[in-house]
Amino acid sequence: MSAAATVLGPEAVRTLQRRTTAVLIVSQILGGLGVPMGIALAPVLATEVSGTEALSGLAPTASVAGTALLSIPLAALMTSRGRRPGLVLAYLIGALGAGLVVLAAVIGNFPLLLLGMAGFGAASSANLQARFAAADLAPPDRRARAISTVVWATTIGAVLGPNIAAPAGRGFAGTSIPQTAGPFLWAAGIFLITGLVVAVLLRPDPLLTARALAPPESQSAEGRSLRAGITAVKASPHARLALVTVAATHTVMVSIMVMTPVDLGHHGAGLELVGLVISGHIAGMYAFSPVMGWLSDRIGRLAVIGLAVGLLSFAALLAGTAGPSHAQTAAGLFVLGLGWSAGLVSGSALLTDSVPQQARAAVQGLSDLTMNTAAGIGGAAAGLIVSQAGYGWLNAIGACLLLPMATLALLAARRPPTSPVKAEFNSDLKTDQD
Template sequence: MSAVERRTAVAEAPAPGALPALRRRISTVLIVSQILGGLGVATGIALAAVLARQVSGSESLSGLAPTATVAGTAVLSVPLAALMTARGRRPGLVLGYLLGALGAVVVVVAAAVGSFPLLLCGMAGFGAASSANLQARFAAADLAEPDRRARAISLVVWATTLGAVLGPNIAAPAGRSVAGLGIPRAAGPFLWAGGIFVVAAAVVAVRLRPDPLLTARALAPPEEHSSAGRSLRAGLAAVAASPRARLALVTVAVSHTAMVSVMSMTPVDLTHHGASIDLIGLVISGHIAGMYAFSPLMGRLADRLGRLAVTGLSVGLLAVALFLAGTAGDSHGQTAAGLFVLGLGWSAGLVSGSALLTDAVPQSARAAAQGLSDLTMNTSAGIGGAVAGLVVAQASYAWLNLTAACLLIPLAALALFTRAGRKRPAPADG
């Protein structure tokens, strides 16, 4: 531990007895930033595929807009995680929101000039805000007690509900607000999202003090103060050494990929069946409610029943959701039900996987392993989103759901194998 790190540890360590109040204050700040971040992301992403189809003139390319966002989230999660590992959560979250605001502005410019490549670049930058939102759940876990860690994560995930549910429903007025400016209506939500991200960055910069990650390090035992284990390579090694950490990575990757792939193409499928923009907004709002509103329940179940049990619940919910959405046809109600259950399955997978990963790796390697987790889940989802557009264009939305369902098979097998490994008695010595 260097002299600078020792001074930082002393500065960030709370006074005796102050930790409960500090947990509450940090949680409050993260909740506010999540509401704003969720509002911004959901406002923009609601019509991303529609905007991409308008700018590109091709339905097969429409899935590339949400895919670019997911890819940007994945790629930018690496430098953001490295920044958090070195400097703490606050600078990483602030930078993520500001990059998201810049990306939103680029999307608006691209839509105005009709440049599809520039649109994809802006969508990638927009994804940085999603990366900041995802990393905030780990900030909540930094100071949480181990037996309440899943609930701490789920509370911050839940906070996104308020903004994320409202976001798709203000997409229409946001679109109308740019009428006469030479900007497509589908780009209006991105203009609003950029301003919201700036406010979120300001809240984190001013109020997230002391930094939760640096405080957790200051409270850690002396043997965990070494900076040698804080590189991304060390995070990879920590995950590779733990079967539970590997399961955690697969859980969040599969649940996120299935959700992103199906959700991103649902608006396109609904338009094929005569749905209006307002109806699409309601369906996506219901989906987002499923994602976030019940996350405290998932957190409580993960703390009480165990992370592996909730991982199994995630697999079951996702399977039901894909069946409902894939067989809905012209039934908008069944599509809405499928998307709602899809959100529930995602919530169970994200909360249980995030808590399991935090449990399974040493404190010194957690930030790096968490960044690796977000890189993995968003890279997988980016590939899934790209494939989703092609599957719908060449086959159908039903085939997309069936393809996503196939991803659940290896996750279920790995969860069963990990559970069996835990129950297997250790060999006797000598």
């Protein structure tokens, strides 16, 4: 038993977990307010600055690429120094990126806009990594619920963000800042405040505490490298399934979502309506995540992964056949958010369950790199697909991307059960780690 374990008893660990969760909830509300502004307006702003709709998908893609590229260095920083320094740095980079987006819009420089969106993506990386921070001190049978609670906290800011984008933009009327760029200036300020909250209040660091509480044999620094993380994933079928789940889920969601504002514009929707549709989508992503977490802990990770496949496929059908029906498009985007929530929560919990404690930070960084790289490619292709074939084909292709995820989940489900249903994966995952 480690020295920390003798100082922190079970009740003290639970108290620390509650405090950590509360701080993460505050940061997610604030971060969730800033990030969706960019999500809602990036394709429109890219079209304005570049002068062509064919490049509209590159702005959100640059954001996703920035999130992906920063995942590994941020994970490395967290591995060596803890969650707090990594989250603070990510929000600072996000604020800098938002400022560059505003400057690019003012001077009409498209490459600078893409650079700014890449930096803006660091804030998304912080929001994603926060879900793993919530799981650091959570017991295994409540790990999915811990993740989902922090994901849920994003709902408040995420739903408000797109809806205040238009008023935030109008606040810069009469200045040299375009209305579609004004919200990014607000986002920069929000990210700075969020970073300050994390820097001051996320103490003691949850990852470092969890590591100190772990058995001495699992505290070797050699097991914390990216190479060790890759080895851990290769050794666990469940970890591989988890990686595919979060990557496919995120790619389908991003690819469809980033082009929906453009499709709505084709059918006469204004900025306010676009904001409402994106708000409904984000509500689906976050508001029901506690349900997904409860289901994942209660009936198992694979069952919720199967639910994610079904929801995402249905969403692609609704959105892809909506045409001029704004209500059907909104319904499709809401279901798309539900499917993303199911896949992200269950996949993240499965990934954390499936690898040794000392390798988790590296594996979690690898997960975010994989999911955001895939989503970045999907987002870049989405603009070209819509411009050449249409929004309906984009949704059809998105549904096809779910096939590997569904196949691996079915193969895993055919393994003979070794325990009651609700404990099925706990025993299987213990075997993986052994």
